[in-house]
Amino acid sequence: xxxxxxxxxxxxxxxxxxxxxxxxxxxxxxxxxxxxxxxxxxxxxxxxxxxxxxxxxxxxxxxxxxxxxxxxxxxxxxxxxxxxxxxxxxxxxxxxxxxxxxxxxxxxxxxxxxxxxxxxxxxxxxxxxxxxxxxxxxxxxxxxxxxxxxxxxxxxxxxxxxxxxxxxxxxxxxxxxxxxxxxxxxxxxxxxxxxxxxxxxxxxxxxxxxxxxxxxxxxxxxxxxxxxxxxxxxxxxxxxxxxxxxxxxxxxx
Numbered sequence: 001x002x003x004x005x006x007x008x009x010x011x012x013x014x015x016x017x018x019x020x021x022x023x024x025x026x027x028x029x030x031x032x033x034x035x036x037x038x039x040x041x042x043x044x045x046x047x048x049x050x051x052x053x054x055x056x057x058x059x060x061x062x063x064x065x066x067x068x069x070x071x072x073x074x075x076x077x078x079x080x081x082x083x084x085x086x087x088x089x090x091x092x093x094x095x096x097x098x099x100x101x102x103x104x105x106x107x108x109x110x111x112x113x114x115x116x117x118x119x120x121x122x123x124x125x126x127x128x129x130x131x132x133x134x135x136x137x138x139x140x141x142x143x144x145x146x147x148x149x150x151x152x153x154x155x156x157x158x159x160x161x162x163x164x165x166x167x168x169x170x171x172x173x174x175x176x177x178x179x180x181x182x183x184x185x186x187x188x189x190x191x192x193x194x195x196x197x198x199x200x201x202x203x204x205x206x207x208x209x210x211x212x213x214x215x216x217x218x219x220x221x222x223x224x225x226x227x228x229x230x231x232x233x234x235x236x237x238x239x240x241x242x243x244x245x246x247x248x249x250x251x252x253x
Contacts, residue, residue: 010046013036013038013042013046014046014049014050016036017032017036017043017046017047017050018050018055018056018065020032020035020036021056021063021064021065022065025064026059026062026063026064027062027063028061028062028063029043029044029047029061032047032063047063050063051063054066054068055068055069073130077114077115077130080105080114081250081253082103082105082114082206082214082215082246082250083103083105083114083115084253085246085249085250085253086103086114086115086206086215086217086246087103087115089217089242089245089246090102090103090115090116090117090217091117092242093117093217093219093238093239093242094117094118094119094122095117095119096119097119097219097235097238098119098120098121098122099119099121099122099219099220099221099226100116100117100118100119100122100123100125100219100220100221101116101117101119101217101218101219102114102115102116102127102140102217102218102219102220103115103116103206103215103216103217104138104140104141104144104203104215104216104217104218105214105215106135106141106144106213106214106215109135109155109156109159109160110132110133110134110135110160111132111133111134111135111138111140111141111144112130112131112132112133113127113128113129113130113131113133114129114215115129116129121221121225122220122221123199123221123222125196125199125220126196133195134160134162134163134165135156136157136162136169136170136176137163137165137169137191137194137195138191138194138195138201138203138218139189139190139191139201139202139203139218139220140189140201140203140216140217140218141203141216142179142180142183142189142191142203143183143188143189143203143204143205143213143216143218144205144213144215144216145176145180145213146180146181146183146184146189146205146213147184147205147207147211147212147213148212148213149212153180157173157176162176165194165195165196166193166194166195166196166197168192168193168194169194169195170194186236187204187236187240188202188203188204188236188239188240189202189203189204190202190203190231191203191220192223193223198222198223199220199221199222199223200220200221200222200223200226200227200231201218201219201220201221201226202218202219202226202231202235202236202239203216203217203218203239204216204217204218204236204239204240204243205243206243206246206247206250207247208247209251214250216243217239217242217243217246218239219235219238219239
């Protein structure tokens, strides 16, 4: 689809309302109108339409995102070949290592946590299935960026910038470019507390026949457990082998 094509304002407004309901964990008409700089009558009309269609629920004066979105999200994921092929390998890897393992997909320049499996030693983090993240903040995201065309990388950085999540997040475009070049040279990405203090991660790209990333695979663990040879060789080699299996299997689906 042409990204310069004319958009429909009312549709944009409806999704802005849904997004705010999610971020605010529910909101009323006045709060939405103030947050989105809209007239209360406009907000009320959109909420009434979304409610009638089953996409929001109401508890008194507070509206929430409805469970109907769960069906749409599950449908989208089940149709994704990366999820279909990668899920069993992620489960195996989490059981083998005892750590948390993710598949990350990329859509519209953002990383989407497609699937996760947690091993017996894995730790809890903010990330959840379906969550959007900035690619440069994650090992899995940097692995994707490193295997995208140069013009696509420029588009993503220009559109979203390089916001920091921790004091160790890369926020300088030149520094990011240098790191992406190193990732391409060694074949994997590392995250040193760039998204969560105290957490390290390794990410590897999952590429197509043109060597362009279509997703990535990552493993995360406490920094004191994922370091040294395990951080620099053992886990990267393990992930690279699994990613290669996924790539071969996807090519024959």
